[in-house]
Amino acid sequence: MTGIDYDLEFLEDGRTIELISIGMVCDDGREYYAANRDMPVRKIRRHQWLMENVVPHLPKGHGDLRNSMSKRWLFHYGDPRVKSRATIADEVAAFIQATEDVELWANYGAYDHVCLAQLWGTMMALPDGVPMFTNDIQQEARRLGIAWDELPQQESGEHNALADARHNQIIRRWLAQRA
Numbered sequence: 001m002t003g004i005d006y007d008l009e010f011l012e013d014g015r016t017i018e019l020i021s022i023g024m025v026c027d028d029g030r031e032y033y034a035a036n037r038d039m040p041v042r043k044i045r046r047h048q049w050l051m052e053n054v055v056p057h058l059p060k061g062h063g064d065l066r067n068s069m070s071k072r073w074l075f076h077y078g079d080p081r082v083k084s085r086a087t088i089a090d091e092v093a094a095f096i097q098a099t100e101d102v103e104l105w106a107n108y109g110a111y112d113h114v115c116l117a118q119l120w121g122t123m124m125a126l127p128d129g130v131p132m133f134t135n136d137i138q139q140e141a142r143r144l145g146i147a148w149d150e151l152p153q154q155e156s157g158e159h160n161a162l163a164d165a166r167h168n169q170i171i172r173r174w175l176a177q178r179a
Ligand SMILES: [Mg+2]
Pocket: 007, 008, 009, 158, 159, 160, 161, 164
């Protein structure tokens, strides 16, 4: 089995889950990060928690690019990490399909799994090689009788999808040593 730990930032309103950004790390060392240029910007602006916790981590470009960013933007439209939802769907499928016998892992991952799977449409449209469920490090910790505050703590970057995915991998591997 090869593990892929991932994390999504998203906007959910009790009916829909809309992708903001995605981070994935694979046991073979590959990493992926993208922010969705089609994210619902107007709704996000009205969401205080997202504005305070998630938007500060979105790609703003580097150097001259950063200086060219409009103050009104939540992210830099010219940053190469900002991609259309369709491009993200293709790239994420390829990232997962590049390894055989893959396990997906996330933290409180139910919403992450739905938002991930909806990149490709309905459940029926899930690409070959993409697992139909995501394992949850919360469940694994519970199974092993380990409280969350006994686990390694995330030093920085919380709510940056890639930083969160990397931390999930640390937790999953730490738990596996104790299983
Ligand atoms: Mg996160």
